[in-house]
Amino acid sequence: MALFISTIVITGAAIVASIIHALVPRISINYVSMIIGVGIALIVPLNRLIAPFHSEVFMYIVAPLIYFEGQTTRINLIRQSVWKIVWTAVILVVIMMVVSGTILSLVGVPIALAFLIAALSTPTDATATEAVSEGLIVPPTQKSFLKMESLFNDASGIILASATALWVEQGNFDYQRTISGFLFSAIGGIVVGVIFALIMISFRRSLYRFNVLISNAQNILFIITPFVVYFIAEELHVSGIIAVVCAGLMQNSESASSRFVYPRQFHTGEVLINLLNELLNNFVFVILGVLIIRVIRDDIFNQDAGFNWIGIGIILYLINIIIRYLFGRGYKMGNRGSWIFSLGGVRGAITLALVFTVANNVTATQFRNIILIEALVVILSMVVPTIVFPFILKHDISEKETIQRMNSLKQAMVEEGLKAVQNIYLPDRVRESVCYDLRDQRSNNSLKDFWQQWFRFSKSPEFSAEERELEQRALRWAFKAERDYLDMVSQRESMREYVFQLYNDVLLAESILIDPDSKLN
Numbered sequence: 001m002a003l004f005i006s007t008i009v010i011t012g013a014a015i016v017a018s019i020i021h022a023l024v025p026r027i028s029i030n031y032v033s034m035i036i037g038v039g040i041a042l043i044v045p046l047n048r049l050i051a052p053f054h055s056e057v058f059m060y061i062v063a064p065l066i067y068f069e070g071q072t073t074r075i076n077l078i079r080q081s082v083w084k085i086v087w088t089a090v091i092l093v094v095i096m097m098v099v100s101g102t103i104l105s106l107v108g109v110p111i112a113l114a115f116l117i118a119a120l121s122t123p124t125d126a127t128a129t130e131a132v133s134e135g136l137i138v139p140p141t142q143k144s145f146l147k148m149e150s151l152f153n154d155a156s157g158i159i160l161a162s163a164t165a166l167w168v169e170q171g172n173f174d175y176q177r178t179i180s181g182f183l184f185s186a187i188g189g190i191v192v193g194v195i196f197a198l199i200m201i202s203f204r205r206s207l208y209r210f211n212v213l214i215s216n217a218q219n220i221l222f223i224i225t226p227f228v229v230y231f232i233a234e235e236l237h238v239s240g241i242i243a244v245v246c247a248g249l250m251q252n253s254e255s256a257s258s259r260f261v262y263p264r265q266f267h268t269g270e271v272l273i274n275l276l277n278e279l280l281n282n283f284v285f286v287i288l289g290v291l292i293i294r295v296i297r298d299d300i301f302n303q304d305a306g307f308n309w310i311g312i313g314i315i316l317y318l319i320n321i322i323i324r325y326l327f328g329r330g331y332k333m334g335n336r337g338s339w340i341f342s343l344g345g346v347r348g349a350i351t352l353a354l355v356f357t358v359a360n361n362v363t364a365t366q367f368r369n370i371i372l373i374e375a376l377v378v379i380l381s382m383v384v385p386t387i388v389f390p391f392i393l394k395h396d397i398s399e400k401e402t403i404q405r406m407n408s409l410k411q412a413m414v415e416e417g418l419k420a421v422q423n424i425y426l427p428d429r430v431r432e433s434v435c436y437d438l439r440d441q442r443s444n445n446s447l448k449d450f451w452q453q454w455f456r457f458s459k460s461p462e463f464s465a466e467e468r469e470l471e472q473r474a475l476r477w478a479f480k481a482e483r484d485y486l487d488m489v490s491q492r493e494s495m496r497e498y499v500f501q502l503y504n505d506v507l508l509a510e511s512i513l514i515d516p517d518s519k520l521n
Contacts, residue, residue: 003051005051006050006051009046009050010286010287011283013286014033014278014282014286016036017029017032017036017282017286018279020032026135028134029131029278029282029285030128030131030285030382031285033281033282033284033286033289034286034288034289037285037287037289037290038289038290038292038293039289040286040290041290050290053287054356058356059230059240059357060227060230061280061287062284062353063226063230063241063244064226064227065277066226066245067225067229067247067251068226069126069150069151069248070151070245070246070251071273072273073147073248073252081144084144084149085151087327087331088149088152088153088327089148089149089151089153089156090153092149093153094160095323095327096122096319096320097119097160097164098115099118099323100320101114101116101119101164103315103319104117104118104312104315104316107311108308109312112164112168113362115164116165116358117312117316117370118164118316119161119163120354120358121347121351121374122156123156123157123347123350123351124146124149124153124347124348125150125347125351126151128346128347128381128382129146132344132346132382132385132386136389136390136393136395136396137393137394137395138340138393139340141337142344145331146344152245154241154242154350155185155186155189155239155241155242157350157354158241158354158357159186161354161357162358163181165357165358165362168358168366169362184238185238185242186238186239188236188237189239189240189241189242189243189246190242190243191238192232192233192246193233193244193246194246194247196225196228196243196247197225197246197247197249200225200247203221204218204221219268219269223276225247226244226247226248229244229247230243230244241350285348288352288375291352292372295368295371309369309372310372312373313374313375313376313377313380317377317381320345321342321343321384324338324341324345325342327342328341328342336392340393343384343385343388345381346385347381348378351378355374402498405498406498406502409489409502410441410502411442413485413486413502413506414441414442416485417438417479418435418438418439418478420477420478420480420481421434421438424474426474427467429460429463430467430471430474433463433471434478438475472513472514475510475513476514479509479510479513483506486499486503486506490503
């Protein structure tokens with residue numbers, strides 16, 4: 001029951017974060033979610049509704065996020081980026097851990113604990129990187145490096161964190177065991193992810209052959225795939241993260257080669273990815289906000305605990321920034337490109353999840369300080385690029401300007417549809433209904449108009465079969481006029497991006513109109 005109540009509260013917080021972000025798009029949704037989490041933790045009755053967090057539960061929130069990230073990446077891009085992956089997901093991770101751990105040990109942190117703290121801070125988060133660069137144009141080279149890094153360095157971080165956690169607990173570091181463990185875990189994760197993906201793809205394709213009308217079952221299979229893949233991999237003691245990434249990559253190839261077998265299924269899958277990705281990402285940062293307040297509160301009331309974690313967190317972040325910058329220079333990215341790569345390594349969900357996996361290997365005080373240090377690194381890695389990126393990256397069209405252009409184009413598009421309807425014969429009642437629906441495309445109907453239409457629809461008799469057919473034909477005629485207008489406008493290159501979005505909306509509206517399964521027709 002406690003887990004259920006916690007889920008409801010955090011889900012509500014995630015929804016509120018999405019609403020606030022929609023109203024104030026300039027503020028990253030990650031910041032909004034984290035601030036809401038802080039608010040929940042500060043309000044005692046709400047804080048009591050959130051159960052203590054466990055690493056296993058947290059990783060099952062993170063697994064789908066990584067799966068969806070892999071699902072949006074083509075395998076041929078991975079083949080072209082093998083060396084990028086090796087350098088950023090293995091070599092760079094090891095360098096950052098060794099250098100950061102050594103320096104932290106020189107400033108007073110016990111060496112084993114220093115290396116553990118350093119290992120926990122190595123994974124990066126592509127979703128968080130996109131959030132801090134929203135409205136800005138990241139150069140293709142740096143964007144590719146950051147994406148490949150975030151997909152695969154999670155596994156390296158997990159393995160190194162596990163090894164250093166044992167070092168803290170047992171007092172020695174087994175190099176041979178760490179290397180062999182890394183190879184076994186990584187290769188095993190690849191094998192499990194690929195095999196499971198092949199089985200699921202074959203099964204889903206077989207279902208299509210027997211019965212195409214099974215979209216709900218297909219959607220459920222799609223949703224549970226990352227959870228099942230992660231569970232199986234972890235039970236086999238291989239990398240669940242790598243398994244989930246590989247399964248996602250395989251899913252991308254399946255989608256690309258079968259998107260027209262059942263278009264409705266493909267579209268529904270795209271909608272589900274966007275929905276779950278935003279919801280789960282908000283989940284992670286709401287939890288981060290709650291955790292920060294809870295741990296700081298415990299730290300303040302703990303007489304034995306100090307605030308050295310603030311200095312350690314800042315030092316750790318600066319070391320990582322410098323190492324990443326030097327890596328960029330070594331890879332000949334240039335000064336500006338190296339800073340973009342350095343600052344673009346934003347920390348997020350995996351770092352937080354890793355902290356919980358080492359809880360049993362350290363003391364309560366050490367665990368509390370580790371959370372605070374890593375949380376500070378996550379926050380700094382988000383705040384610093386948010387401040388710096390606008391000065392070193394080219395600005396894309398602002399969210400406000402994009403909305404204005406879209407609205408202007410939509411107004412003109414709908415006008416074409418209304419003109420088309422005016423030129424054909426329709427009974428007054430049908431014409432009024434059609435014009436209302438068309439005006440609704442551009443949100444021109446006021447709340448008063450809506451309620452008037454609602455009462456009219458509720459009181460008026462149903463359209464006859466002939467009137468229903470006339471209404472459908474009129475709407476389809478209007479939609480055709482709108483598409484023709486968009487085709488004409490699409491010849492202007494500056495408008496193509498907006499045209500395709502609106503064209504998609506018109507096609508979706510028409511698909512609803514002619515859908516034989518719709519309960520509204």
